[in-house]
Amino acid sequence: MAAQAPRMDGPERDTVRSLLAELWRDRLQPSRPGSGRETPVGRLVHGVLFVTATLSAFVTIGIVLVLIFETVEFFRQVPLIDFFGSTKWSALFAEKQFGVWALVWGTGMIALIGLAVAIPLGLMAAVFLSEYAPPRVRAVVKPMLEVLAGVPTVVFGYFALLSISPVIRDIFGQDVGIYNALSAGIVVGLMIVPIIASLSEDAMRAVPRSLREGAYALGSTRMEVSLRVVLPAAFSGVVASIILAFSRAVGETMAVTIAGGGNPQFGVGPLEAVQTMTAMIVQLSLGDTPTTSIEFKVLFAVAMTLFVLTLGMNIVAQWVSQRFREEYE
Amino acid sequence: MSAATPSAQLTAFAPRIRIRRGFSVGFMVVALLAITVSMLMLGALIVEIAVDGAARLFTDGSPTSQEVRGRISIDLPTPDGMSWLAWGLPAAVLLPFFGLRVVRSVLSDHFARSRWIERAIGFLTTLPVAIFVHILYVRFESAYYIEYAKAIGVDDASGNIFQLFGEASGFQFVRLITAGVILPLGLLAAGWFWSHRLRRPSLLLPGVAVVAWIVYLFLDPLFLSSYPSRVPAQAGLFSAITGTLYMMVITAAVAFPLGVGAAIYLEEYARRNWFSRMIQVNISNLAGVPSIIYGLLGLQVFVRVLEFERSVLAGACTMALLVMPIIVVSAQEALRTVPPSMREAAYAVGATRWQVIRFHVLPYAFGGMLTGNILAMSRAIGETAPLIAIGALTFIAFLADSPTDDFTVMPIQIFNWVQKPQSGFHEIAASGIIVLMLVLLVMNATAIIMRQRTRTDW
Numbered sequence: 001m002a003a004q005a006p007r008m009d010g011p012e013r014d015t016v017r018s019l020l021a022e023l024w025r026d027r028l029q030p031s032r033p034g035s036g037r038e039t040p041v042g043r044l045v046h047g048v049l050f051v052t053a054t055l056s057a058f059v060t061i062g063i064v065l066v067l068i069f070e071t072v073e074f075f076r077q078v079p080l081i082d083f084f085g086s087t088k089w090s091a092l093f094a095e096k097q098f099g100v101w102a103l104v105w106g107t108g109m110i111a112l113i114g115l116a117v118a119i120p121l122g123l124m125a126a127v128f129l130s131e132y133a134p135p136r137v138r139a140v141v142k143p144m145l146e147v148l149a150g151v152p153t154v155v156f157g158y159f160a161l162l163s164i165s166p167v168i169r170d171i172f173g174q175d176v177g178i179y180n181a182l183s184a185g186i187v188v189g190l191m192i193v194p195i196i197a198s199l200s201e202d203a204m205r206a207v208p209r210s211l212r213e214g215a216y217a218l219g220s221t222r223m224e225v226s227l228r229v230v231l232p233a234a235f236s237g238v239v240a241s242i243i244l245a246f247s248r249a250v251g252e253t254m255a256v257t258i259a260g261g262g263n264p265q266f267g268v269g270p271l272e273a274v275q276t277m278t279a280m281i282v283q284l285s286l287g288d289t290p291t292t293s294i295e296f297k298v299l300f301a302v303a304m305t306l307f308v309l310t311l312g313m314n315i316v317a318q319w320v321s322q323r324f325r326e327e328y329e
Numbered sequence: 330m331s332a333a334t335p336s337a338q339l340t341a342f343a344p345r346i347r348i349r350r351g352f353s354v355g356f357m358v359v360a361l362l363a364i365t366v367s368m369l370m371l372g373a374l375i376v377e378i379a380v381d382g383a384a385r386l387f388t389d390g391s392p393t394s395q396e397v398r399g400r401i402s403i404d405l406p407t408p409d410g411m412s413w414l415a416w417g418l419p420a421a422v423l424l425p426f427f428g429l430r431v432v433r434s435v436l437s438d439h440f441a442r443s444r445w446i447e448r449a450i451g452f453l454t455t456l457p458v459a460i461f462v463h464i465l466y467v468r469f470e471s472a473y474y475i476e477y478a479k480a481i482g483v484d485d486a487s488g489n490i491f492q493l494f495g496e497a498s499g500f501q502f503v504r505l506i507t508a509g510v511i512l513p514l515g516l517l518a519a520g521w522f523w524s525h526r527l528r529r530p531s532l533l534l535p536g537v538a539v540v541a542w543i544v545y546l547f548l549d550p551l552f553l554s555s556y557p558s559r560v561p562a563q564a565g566l567f568s569a570i571t572g573t574l575y576m577m578v579i580t581a582a583v584a585f586p587l588g589v590g591a592a593i594y595l596e597e598y599a600r601r602n603w604f605s606r607m608i609q610v611n612i613s614n615l616a617g618v619p620s621i622i623y624g625l626l627g628l629q630v631f632v633r634v635l636e637f638e639r640s641v642l643a644g645a646c647t648m649a650l651l652v653m654p655i656i657v658v659s660a661q662e663a664l665r666t667v668p669p670s671m672r673e674a675a676y677a678v679g680a681t682r683w684q685v686i687r688f689h690v691l692p693y694a695f696g697g698m699l700t701g702n703i704l705a706m707s708r709a710i711g712e713t714a715p716l717i718a719i720g721a722l723t724f725i726a727f728l729a730d731s732p733t734d735d736f737t738v739m740p741i742q743i744f745n746w747v748q749k750p751q752s753g754f755h756e757i758a759a760s761g762i763i764v765l766m767l768v769l770l771v772m773n774a775t776a777i778i779m780r781q782r783t784r785t786d787w
Contacts, residue, residue: 049593053591056611059626069629153714158755251620251622253713254714281718
């Protein structure tokens with residue numbers, strides 16, 4: 001018979017325990033800065049890494065400060081009501097008007113056209129990838145979507161201007177301009193398909209198998225399971241992905257600059273040239289604008305509007321995905 | 330089969346389970362259609378650009394292109410007898426190694442191989458890549474030096490590398506050495522460790538290098554080595570390519586340490602308190618800020634306050650801030666894949682926290698971090714808006730010598746060409762897009778391969 005290890009009990013056992021606990025607490029425990037075993041080099045590294053981590057906070061602070069500083073300067077010269085209460089924009093003319101709604105109109109229209117293209121394509125792709133696709137197909141399609149997401153936006157701009165725009169002119173007649181909101185909107189839509197597809201797919205795959213199996217056991221078809229069980233269960237994630245995609249479409253710059261034309265006007269239709277907030281920033285940056293001029297300052301006021309809009313949408317997306325998440329076990 | 334096997338008995342009792350088809354098939358067709366449509370759009374984009382761009386990118390020997398070639402002041406050396414001998418011969422010797430490599434990778438399980446043979450083969454397969462880089466740089470540089478030679482009064486400068494070495498002086502000499510010798514050697518050193526780092530040595534990179542080399546031989550050197558011009562047929566991507574290279578090197582040098590450092594802090598050091606949560610939320614929000622706003626940040630902070638002017642350095646710093654969230658998030662994911670048991674085992678034998686990170690966590694997470702870095706760089710290569718905001722120029726007829734020079738990058742050059750009304754510029758824009766997409770393709774392929782090869786299943 002093998003010799004048994006001596007059993008410790010009573011006070012002896014407690015002593016060993018407390019000794020071990022003390023050893024862990026004072027010498028070994030890795031998760032307590034300063035109290036674990038650390039050499040001077042280790043402490044130095046810790047400090048350096050801490051600084052790099054806080055840098056990201058300073059980036060945010062930097063962005064906000066830079067934007068606020070020039071925006072305040074701008075509103076000293078132009079009253080708020082002229083900026084938010086007008087729909088006329090003519091920053092480069094002698095008689096300057098700064099009605100931001102003209103730019104918001106262009107931005108909103110292109111982003112909405114983009115969503116109209118991207119939501120069906122993206123959701124279909126997501127449902128297909130998560131519910132229908134065999135693993136091998138999925139392994140091929142998903143990286144391809146990533147490639148689509150990695151194409152530079154200048155390339156999409158070229159595509160919109162020289163490939164889509166001529167087609168639109170063939171369909172709607174040659175009096176449609178070569179620069180129009182529709183072609184820009186379509187490529188923006190293509191650009192945000194991967195965001196909707198991959199984020200929605202992640203949300204759908206997170207739905208537990210048991211829900212699907214339950215539905216199948218009740219005799220549902222695969223489509224019923226996809227559309228009536230999985231999609232509602234993953235609804236918060238899907239909505240969050242759409243909001244994020246919308247925010248990306250609003251912030252998208254080069255394609256809309258190239259294909260959208262430079263016509264900041266409130267109330268024009270999708271077949272006419274428009275100008276988005278981002279395109280306006282590019283236009284003003286390309287010219288040599290003196291840093292003391294009002295055109296330079298309005299750039300930051302528009303950027304501030306853009307920043308608040310996209311940040312707001314990102315926060316809403318996070319809130320939606322957490323607040324309306326269906327919790328399973 | 331006889332009914333005696335257990336599984337047959339089971340299926341005999343169990344009701345046949347089948348998923349009802351219904352509209353399912355039709356729906357699947359629609360979904361497939363949706364994917365096909367988006368892929369077709371991507372395909373159309375590629376074909377459209379390829380057709381437009383090929384005209385300028387490849388020499389067709391047509392009278393116009395000959396004529397243009399004659400008119401251009403920089404007469405680039407096509408590979409002459411000497412350079413064929415210098416680079417063709419080693420390549421001819423090396424190509425059989427690729428054959429050997431194919432055979433080996435097929436049979437690899439049956440080889441009992443030594444680590445040194447492994448390394449030697451890794452070394453040799455990277456050699457063509459190194460040669461490729463060398464030629465590319467020397468040909469770029471030679472265009473620069475011919476001009477330089479002309480400027481100082483040497484008329485018969487032919488771009489011969491040996492002559493250039495003779496005439497170069499000071500900083501130029503250092504640059505020539507860096508471009509022509511150190512970079513290829515660095516690549517070789519990388520290849521040295523390539524094959525024993527990977528569990529399954531990859532054929533793809535040497536393959537890509539060979540393809541790139543072949544494409545290079547057919548490329549019109551004028552497009553890649555000419556400065557922008559008012560005449561489409563004479564315009565080239567030279568300053569844009571070198572500008573991109575300069576900027577990428579500095580961006581990576583700034584962003585990688587910062588991003589990885591932040592990730593290590595958040596994963597390995599930070600306690601779960603309000604501070605680390607705030608940093609985390611902040612990073613995910615930064616990833617959603619439109620890139621043009623980073624441009625305005627760079628304009629105010631780097632260009633105006635720190636007075637970098639509209640230089641490579643300012644552009645690179647702006648770009649580094651832009652891609653930092655991507656690097657942080659991917660590095661965090663890489664760190665999370667290292668199981669806690671690794672750390673605990675190291676702590677148990679008395680390692681300090683930094684020793685644990687340095688010798689046990691980082692080596693395993695490094696592949697993933699590098700992958701994230703490459704992906705971030707490929708994002709940075711394609712970004713245009715922030716650089717326009719900080720005022721990078723589009724017409725640069727010289728090379729950036731130091732980080733404080735003006736510069737341009739490939740997407741800005743393309744943007745500039747697309748915006749011009751003449752269709753000749755649209756064609757060279759397409760050519761530029763081909764070059765840009767090829768670079769991105771190589772980078773993304775490298776990242777994907779590295780992700781697959783360096784992944785360890787615990």
